[in-house]
Amino acid sequence: MRRKTLVCSILVALAAVLLYTDITFGTVIYSFNDLLRVVSGEQIPGISFALGELRIPRSLTALACGAAFGIAGSCFQHLLRNPLASPDIIGITSGANAAAVFGIVVLGASGLELSAISVAGGLLTTAVIAAFTWKRGLSLGRLILVGIAFGAMLDAASSWILVHADQWDIQSASRWLTGSLADTQWSDVLLSGIALSIGCIAIAPLSKRLDMLRLGDEIAASLGVRVGASQIAIICVSVTMLSIATSAVGPIAFVSFLSGPIARRISGYGSSALAESTLVGACLVLGSDIIAQHLLTEQMPVGVVTSVIGGPVLMLLMYISTRKGHLE
């Protein structure tokens, strides 16, 4: 418990530092004083707009969406007992994203409506992938294969819609292809914040059951967990959070995949480390956003950075999984 508290406080501090850096750092570097005055509601010409309308919403969205991706990914990885079973690898993020693209381009949706469409898309994709994977039980290998195929199909559908959108604009398209924080507004902050808090409230009572489910279905059942119901509840909550975050910033690659394994590595392997994964997710997106905005010669969408970080880690995890014989 002591280690958990320590790890969590360090992560919270790291997230705070990253958030502060992400907000104040840029072509113009603002002081802490400026930030305080803007937050307290003072109108300062220039600074109020740059901070209040551009940087703060962007950074807060990064924080909330990163956290949501982190929780969702970690829940999936625990339920299926394998780090490779994260929603961005098994095609669920692609489903939420394709629904969001459809909602925006074809139906002209925005705000709450858009989130609802994306959640519906995410849940539907999950159900379909589960149905196609099911064959006298759930096998991880089949899930990954079916998920990758559905992902390819749904990504093709997304790019179809995008290529034929009336106003193809590479900036907004890049959001739906790789995930980007450009043009985030307060409405995005609000939505992803609500999603995150609802998710946290709903996941908190379930986390104990998740810990038991990690021991295996039979053991969990003998400990008094209603296995099927708990699994479905956890999946629904995480897909909902994931989809709302996706409808705000697009499928930021590999965040939901990376958060869980990193969190468990730093917090020891005893617990499900949901809180840690949440914080790691937030730190990942914030840190990648700082890299994407300031440390590269050109501004990049944040998804490009996360996938360049995530790809090698995924290869490493594949290597470890193979050595342990999980993929044979």
Place this chain on the structure above:
Amino acid sequence: MHAHTSRSGTKNPRTRLGVICFVVSLVLLVVLALCSIAIGSRPVPLSEVIAVLGDPGASGVAAEAVRLRIPRMVLGVLAGMALASAGTLMQGMTRNPLADPSILGLNGGAAFAIVLSMATVGLSAPIQYVWVGMLGSCIAALGVWALGSLGAKGPSPLKMTLAGAVVAAMLSSLTSAVLLPRIDVISSFRFWQVGGLSGARFSLIVPLLPLFVIGEVMAVWCLPGLNALAMGDDLARGLGSRVRLVRMGAWGASVILSATTTALAGPIGFVGLVVPHAARLIVGSNYKRIFTLSLVFGPILLLASDLIGRVLTRPTDVEVGIVTALIGAPCFIVLARRRNLQQI
């Protein structure tokens, strides 16, 4: 099944079925080719198509439309043949039923290398794209191969697919990283990236024709070896097959074929996956027959996908790469659900 097909001769019902299918699909291919010349945002009646084909001097809107669509049709046929052959070779040499140039990272590698060279060195001729693309797909394919064969039991369909997906995801992000700051490159690249036949011109196709031929000839040379490989490396070696040479030949041929296609038409997925399986269903496990039938099935699938894309959202096109993914992914799922995924 093997005993069945090895009883050769036309009396074998499977052989007869294969011959019938070959002839029927050849006819179908000709019909599709004519349709793909006739159908488009401006339909041209078949009689006019034939008139234009017979008289090179013909003028008018219809004649112009036909002249633009002929290279597109030709590219569709060539790309379909190349992708189907590459898929057959890859499935044969890896004994992996889920192998395909796009799944094993070849297309992604070619696309990334081409974009990188467009952006940094300023390459602009397709013949240059091909060499760069080949280099890219070789490197990507080697990476996928290395990653997928980790572990004690060596490569398996699952590990290969996962490795391919990882490498493809990374490469596509890197591709957009190179691409996004360069608006000028994007405009020429955006349709190419999803895979399309609409940019086909004879001036681009003709210089690359020898590569298609070389690739196919190499493929034909590999076929007996693939049949031996299907029985396992040890048995193949015992039968006098030079396993390593055959693998390298098949590898080289599929890289040449898929990189050439990618350079001309962008990354087109799932054709190489679906077609050999369809052929295998009809003619059994003999690679010579699978290959022959695939050479006709591939263009049929590609031309049909292109036609569907053209008709579905008239007057604009849906890129053929999108249609093949929408058709091919369900086939992949069916294959992935099979119990005996491990063997072909």
